[in-house]
Amino acid sequence: MNAVAEPVQAYADSFEALQGRHAPDWLAALRRNAFAQFAERGFPPERHEDWKYSNTRALQKLRFSPAAAQPAIVDAASLDAALLLQEGAQRLVFVNGVPAPALNAGATLVEELRITSLDVALRERDTRIRDLLLPQALWDHDPFTALNTAFLAHGTLIEVSAGTQVPAALQLIFLSTPLAEPCANHPRVILALDENSRLTLVESHFGLTGAANFTNSCTQIVLGSGAQLDYLAVQREAPDDFHVSRVYVSQQEHSRLVSQIYNLGGQWVRNDLRVRLEAPGASVHMSGLYLADRRRHVDNHTRIDHLAAHTTSDELYRGIISDRGHAVFNGKVVVAEAAVKTDATQTNNNLLLTRNGEIDTKPELEIYADDVKCSHGATIGQLDEQALFYLRSRGLDLDTAREMLTGAFARVVADRIASPALRSFAQAQLATALPQAATEKCA
Amino acid sequence: MAKRATDLEKLMRSEYRHGFVTDIEADTVPPGLNEDVIRLISAKKGEPEFMLAWRLKAYRHWISMHEPQWAHVQHAPIDYQAISYYSAPKTQKKEEGPKSLADVDPKLLETYEKLGVPLHERAKLAGVAVDAVFDSVSVATTFRKKLAEVGIIFCSFSHAVQHHPQLVEQYLGSVVPYSDNFFASLNSAVFSDGSFVFVPKGVRCPMELSTYFRMNAANTGQFERTLIIAEAGAYVSYLEGCTAPMRDNNQLHAAVVELIALEGAHIKYSTVQNWYPGDANGQGGIYNFVTKRGECRGANSHIAWTQVETGSAITWKYPSVILRGDNSIGEFYSVAVTNNFQQADTGTKMLHIGKNTRSTIVSKGISAGRSQNSYRGLVKVLGGADNARNYTQCDALLLSNRCGAHTFPYMEVKNPTAKVEHEATTSKIDDDQLFYCRSRGISAEDAVNMVVSGFCKDVFKELPMEFAVEAQGLLAVSLEGAVG
Numbered sequence: 001m002n003a004v005a006e007p008v009q010a011y012a013d014s015f016e017a018l019q020g021r022h023a024p025d026w027l028a029a030l031r032r033n034a035f036a037q038f039a040e041r042g043f044p045p046e047r048h049e050d051w052k053y054s055n056t057r058a059l060q061k062l063r064f065s066p067a068a069a070q071p072a073i074v075d076a077a078s079l080d081a082a083l084l085l086q087e088g089a090q091r092l093v094f095v096n097g098v099p100a101p102a103l104n105a106g107a108t109l110v111e112e113l114r115i116t117s118l119d120v121a122l123r124e125r126d127t128r129i130r131d132l133l134l135p136q137a138l139w140d141h142d143p144f145t146a147l148n149t150a151f152l153a154h155g156t157l158i159e160v161s162a163g164t165q166v167p168a169a170l171q172l173i174f175l176s177t178p179l180a181e182p183c184a185n186h187p188r189v190i191l192a193l194d195e196n197s198r199l200t201l202v203e204s205h206f207g208l209t210g211a212a213n214f215t216n217s218c219t220q221i222v223l224g225s226g227a228q229l230d231y232l233a234v235q236r237e238a239p240d241d242f243h244v245s246r247v248y249v250s251q252q253e254h255s256r257l258v259s260q261i262y263n264l265g266g267q268w269v270r271n272d273l274r275v276r277l278e279a280p281g282a283s284v285h286m287s288g289l290y291l292a293d294r295r296r297h298v299d300n301h302t303r304i305d306h307l308a309a310h311t312t313s314d315e316l317y318r319g320i321i322s323d324r325g326h327a328v329f330n331g332k333v334v335v336a337e338a339a340v341k342t343d344a345t346q347t348n349n350n351l352l353l354t355r356n357g358e359i360d361t362k363p364e365l366e367i368y369a370d371d372v373k374c375s376h377g378a379t380i381g382q383l384d385e386q387a388l389f390y391l392r393s394r395g396l397d398l399d400t401a402r403e404m405l406t407g408a409f410a411r412v413v414a415d416r417i418a419s420p421a422l423r424s425f426a427q428a429q430l431a432t433a434l435p436q437a438a439t440e441k442c443a
Numbered sequence: 444m445a446k447r448a449t450d451l452e453k454l455m456r457s458e459y460r461h462g463f464v465t466d467i468e469a470d471t472v473p474p475g476l477n478e479d480v481i482r483l484i485s486a487k488k489g490e491p492e493f494m495l496a497w498r499l500k501a502y503r504h505w506i507s508m509h510e511p512q513w514a515h516v517q518h519a520p521i522d523y524q525a526i527s528y529y530s531a532p533k534t535q536k537k538e539e540g541p542k543s544l545a546d547v548d549p550k551l552l553e554t555y556e557k558l559g560v561p562l563h564e565r566a567k568l569a570g571v572a573v574d575a576v577f578d579s580v581s582v583a584t585t586f587r588k589k590l591a592e593v594g595i596i597f598c599s600f601s602h603a604v605q606h607h608p609q610l611v612e613q614y615l616g617s618v619v620p621y622s623d624n625f626f627a628s629l630n631s632a633v634f635s636d637g638s639f640v641f642v643p644k645g646v647r648c649p650m651e652l653s654t655y656f657r658m659n660a661a662n663t664g665q666f667e668r669t670l671i672i673a674e675a676g677a678y679v680s681y682l683e684g685c686t687a688p689m690r691d692n693n694q695l696h697a698a699v700v701e702l703i704a705l706e707g708a709h710i711k712y713s714t715v716q717n718w719y720p721g722d723a724n725g726q727g728g729i730y731n732f733v734t735k736r737g738e739c740r741g742a743n744s745h746i747a748w749t750q751v752e753t754g755s756a757i758t759w760k761y762p763s764v765i766l767r768g769d770n771s772i773g774e775f776y777s778v779a780v781t782n783n784f785q786q787a788d789t790g791t792k793m794l795h796i797g798k799n800t801r802s803t804i805v806s807k808g809i810s811a812g813r814s815q816n817s818y819r820g821l822v823k824v825l826g827g828a829d830n831a832r833n834y835t836q837c838d839a840l841l842l843s844n845r846c847g848a849h850t851f852p853y854m855e856v857k858n859p860t861a862k863v864e865h866e867a868t869t870s871k872i873d874d875d876q877l878f879y880c881r882s883r884g885i886s887a888e889d890a891v892n893m894v895v896s897g898f899c900k901d902v903f904k905e906l907p908m909e910f911a912v913e914a915q916g917l918l919a920v921s922l923e924g925a926v927g
Contacts, residue, residue: 049513053855337844350856355826358857363865365850370841370871380856380863 007060008042011035014066014184015150024126027152030134034149041143053328053360054270054299059242064184064214066151074175074208076103083173083204086421091171096213097154097185100175112164113199118155118188129157132190132220135250142272144244148186148218155188158201162194162224169200169230169422174217176241178210189219193227193255200230200419205245207238207265214242221248223255225279231259232422234429237266239294247273254281260417262426263290263298264433270299277304277311277339288317289413289430292325292357293437299328306339315346318413320406321357322437332364333374340369346376351383351409353402353438399439406438472529478502481632484529488601488635491608501621501631508625514788515817515849516757518730526695528633528666589649595679596641597652600668603639610641614672618701618738618765626697626759627734634668634699642677642708651907653682667698673708675741680711682910696755698733706741706768711749713910717917718754725784725813728756735762739771739797747774748791749905751914753921756785761819763792766800766828773802776902778914780921781814781846790820790837790851795828795861806837807899810846811922817849824861831861839869840898842891842922892919 015035023031043060044051074095085091090106092099092115099117108115121129133152160166174187193199205215215237223229237243243266249257263269275284290298304313319327333344350359363376383405391401410430417423472480481502485495510521590597596607604611621631642648673679696718702710712735721728731754737746748762764773775791793802802822810816816839824831839848850867872894880890896903896915903911 340844352856352859352861355859357859358855360853360855362851362853363867364852365839365867365869366847367839367841367849367869368847370844370846372841373870375866375868376850377867378852378854378863378865380854380861382859382862 008039010063011147011184012039017066018151018153021153023122026130027122027126031150031152034146037141038143038146038150041141041146044143050301050330053326054297058268059214062182062214062242065181066183074100074103074177076105079103079173079175083171083206085169085171085202085425089169089171091173092156093173093175094154094187095175096177096179096183097174097187097215099154099156103173109166109168109170110164112161112197113166113170114159114161115170116157116159118157118190119153121157122153125157129190132157132192132222142246144216145218145246148188148216148246151184151186152188154185155190158189158191158199160193160197160199160227162197164194164197166197166199169202169419171202171204174203174205174215176205176207176211176213176215176237178208179213182212182214184214184216187215187217189217191219191221191229193221193223193229195224196226197224198228200422201232202422202425203231203233205233205235205237205243207236207241209238211238212240215244217243217245219245219247221250221257223249223251223257223282225253225255227252228256229258230419230422231257232417232426233259233261234264234426235262235266235269236264236429236433237269239265239267241266243269245271247271249273249275249284251275251277251279251282251284253279256282257284257286258418259284259286260413260426261286261288261300262429263288263300264429266296266298268297270301272301272303274303275305275313276307277313278307280308280310282308283312285314285416287315287413287416289410290317290319290327290329291433291437292319292321292327292359293323293433295324297326297328299330301330301332303332303334304344306333306335306342306344308339310341311339312342313344313346316413316416317348318410319348319350319359320353320410320434320437321350321359322353324354324356326358327360329359329361329378330364331362331376332366333376335365335367335369335372335374337368340371342369342372342374344372344374348376348378349409350378350380351406352380353382353406403435403438407434410434471527474527475524476502476526476528476633480528484633484635487529488604490604493608493612494604497616497621498632501628502633504622505625505628505632508628510625514759515815515819515851516759516786516788518757518786521695521730523629529635593646593649594643595646595648596639598639600634600637600639600670603670607639607641610672611639611670614670614701614703616701618703618736619699619734624734626732627699630666630668630697630699630734634666637668637670637698639669640671640679640681642673642679644674645676646674647677648679651680651682653684665694665696665698667696669698669700671701671710671712672703673705673710675706675708677705678709680713680907682713682715682907684715684717684910684913695730696732698735700733700735700762702737702746704737704739704741704744704746704771707743708741709745710737711747712737712762713906714748714750714752715910715914715917716750716752716754716758717921719756720754720785721756721783723783725756728785729754730757730759731755732757732759735760736765737763737773738765739768739773739800741771742768742797743770744768745772745774747776747905749776749902750778751902751906751910751917752777752779752787752789753917755787758785758787758789760789761792763794764802765794765796766802766831767796769797770799771797772800774905775802775804775806776905777806778809778899778902778918779807779816780809780918781811781816782921783812783814785812785814787815788817788819790818792821793823793833795822795824795831795833798827798829799831800828801832802834804833804835804837805901806835807902808837808839808848809842809895809898809922810839810848811842813843813845815847815849817851818867819851821853821855822863822865823853824856824858824863826857828858829860831858831863833861833863835865837867838898839867840895841869841871891922895922
């Protein structure tokens with residue numbers, strides 16, 4: 001066996017072990033197909049344009065066991081301390097990719113919000129799942145999506161009926177815990193908002209100290225006409241965790257997505273967020289904050305496809321790079337020929353604080369229509385010397401001054417959140433990670 | 444509206460003004476490429492041993508390479524064995540190039556007349572030394588004497604290989620090595636001629652240096668090689684302009700330009716490119732796959748690229764600057780116009796290595812018809828480039844609903860004192876501005892030209908006088924019939 005095929009082989013063994021599980025024919029075929037695709041292509045090649053700055057070598061070297069084999073014990077109180085969104089908020093908890101109903105909390109918000117565990121849905125509502133799943137099951141030959149589909153078992157199906165405004169936020173928590181043998185887990189979240197419904201979803205990925213797992217999550221979102229989703233993703237994995245996430249969104253007429261993502265933890269993180277504005281009037285407002293401190297590698301790829309007239313997108317990503325951190329941002333906006341009157345703006349700002357840090361950014365525009373207004377901007381810079389001097393002249397020490405200015409830089413992202421509860425949650429999450437990054441000097 | 448449409452149709456059909464073929468017998472090597480062809484080219488030019496060795500090294504490297512696929516362009520595969528790699532006008536004696544205009548074939552001179560480049564007149568009136576390249580061999584060089592007085596060497600590349608081999612050997616391939624990329628390697632193996640400029644220490648070149656390129660024999664790829672060296676404290680401004688006759692077969696052009704600026708030197712390189720872009724149906728046209736790179740080798744050196752690109756069926760060109768010396772400056776100003784089925788993938792690379800290095804990029808793309816126009820740029824700041832500074836602005840103007848405008852900027856920064864800024868906008872030509880002009884009695888065509896000229900002003904003001912005027916005219920011609 002050659003060196004290239006070996007990392008794939010490790011997954012092949014786990015895949016074979018799962019073959020006995022009961023599944024409808026279409027699902028078994030889909031899983032086999034997905035695995036065949038992954039096996040054929042393997043991990044992304046190093047010179048691939050989409051993986052230019054993120055090589056998967058470290059990930060390929062590690063061997064992970066399948067998640068379900070190792071039950072983990074977590075206590076609900078410590079979970080609250082770290083991740084409580086709001087008193088009484090409904091939450092669903094997964095531990096290493098497997099549902100942990102004992103940790104769930106909060107009462108069902110409204111009847112029209114239907115939450116089905118994915119394993120149950122695959123058994124009992126397989127036609128519905130199939131319709132939702134198939135369009136993006138093997139998306140664009142992406143090896144991680146294929147891998148997720150091959151191991152498809154756990155996750156959740158969330159449906160909101162037409163016209164329902166869900167009054168409070170729903171929280172999904174994915175915990176990564178220390179295990180004797182690190183595990184790979186592939187959660188899949190499928191979200192379908194029917195016309196004119198509205199939901200706030202908070203997805204938290206949290207790693208307990210000592211965890212060193214590989215999370216390969218995939219989220220599919222379908223927004224019906226007039227639907228609105230407020231989506232907040234907070235990633236605070238443990239320092240040795242690997243995290244890959246794929247979020248696919250398709251939007252119908254006048255639907256609106258407000259998404260915000262925080263990358264605050266993990267050893268090696270790669271996120272892809274893809275939004276398709278498929279019908280007139282659809283809009284997306286996305287923002288993100290990434291923190292590449294210590295030796296972390298954080299890569300955010302976003303892609304917005306404007307496919308219909310009068311669609312709007314507005315994107316703001318900010319990054320803070322310190323110590324030996326390496327951050328990558330790639331934001332692509334594609335305006336199709338039919339998408340006239342598109343309005344697209346994109347901004348990426350980076351603070352590079354230390355000598356051994358690195359930032360690679362690439363905002364892309366691909367435009368095939370003429371009557372459009374598109375712009376993008378990217379900056380890479382440092383804390384303002386004069387602002388630092390001003391603060392120090394007022395008696396603040398250097399670390400505090402740096403922390404304040406870095407905090408202000410990051411705050412711009414959190415300030416975009418409309419809901420006060422969510423905003424303070426995001427700020428609290430940020431506060432746990434930021435001071436360290438802001439004052440970190442190069443070793 | 445109906446009237447406007449017919450006017451437009453008329454304009455759309457307006458043919459490429461510079462499309463004609465001069466009937467001169469050419470000394471052409473049969474199509475195909477192998478080591479023998481390279482030996483033949485080298486022998487025909489009577490090159491020293493080191494040149495042949497270098498060409499063969501490049502060829503051997505080239506056969507191990509694959510044509511790059513990453514550019515945002517589409518074309519039928521190129522058959523490199525169907526191209527003839529050497530062509531020289533036969534009427535010219537091989538041993539000795541023309542000494543003065545009187546030695547030049549009158550037919551060639553006539554060609555330049557048709558192109559609107561009356562060589563002697565231009566030389567006299569504008570004070571410009573023109574090193575005209577007809578197909579692959581230099582046929583006339585003027586003002587050489589005047590330049591020689593101050594120690595400047597301005598001659599054809601083959602002349603430089605014969606008479607200044609030590610300079611060629613020292614600098615050739617030092618910025619664009621023979622292994623650089625697919626097209627640069629091909630060029631290194633088979634380049635026929637080009638221009639060579641050497642400005643010695645402390646000399647300010649007294650005039651703008653200029654060269655006109657022109658392809659003539661059918662199926663002859665042209666592989667130009669330009670090398671410009673500015674020693675410490677020297678200054679030179681070099682102008683390059685191109686037109687080519689109308690052809691149905693696509694012609695490949697893979698040139699290499701190398702600029703070397705030593706301490707405190709300043710090189711300004713301006714290009715107006717107007718090669719045959721193909722007809723309104725996308726038939727024919729030049730493939731322009733060029734490697735242009737300058738190196739600010741010494742401290743306080745300065746290289747500026749200015750280009751106006753209106754021609755070629757496909758353009759694939761990234762004039763770059765390696766900012767190696769401390770405090771060195773790199774600039775890139777570009778206007779790229781695409782119409783009909785033209786495709787352009789162009790931009791720049793700024794590599795910051797030295798401390799306090801600065802770069803400015805201003806790129807204006809104008810797309811019309813069914814063309815695709817891409818900006819692709821790289822700004823890379825290495826760990827040692829303290830206080831590096833970059834400002835990039837790229838704007839795109841769309842004139843039709845079938846065209847595309849794309850931006851692919853890469854920014855890679857490894858230094859915490861660097862400041863890098865990138866801004867890009869894409870929009871349609873402003874209807875209000877057009878309406879205002881029309882309400883003042885300005886025709887639709889002129890109104891578009893006015894708005895487009897304003898859009899490109901930042902770049903045009905960087906061009907030398909002679910070119911600025913020509914560029915404006917060229918823009919107007921290129922966009923004829925583009926707005927509807």
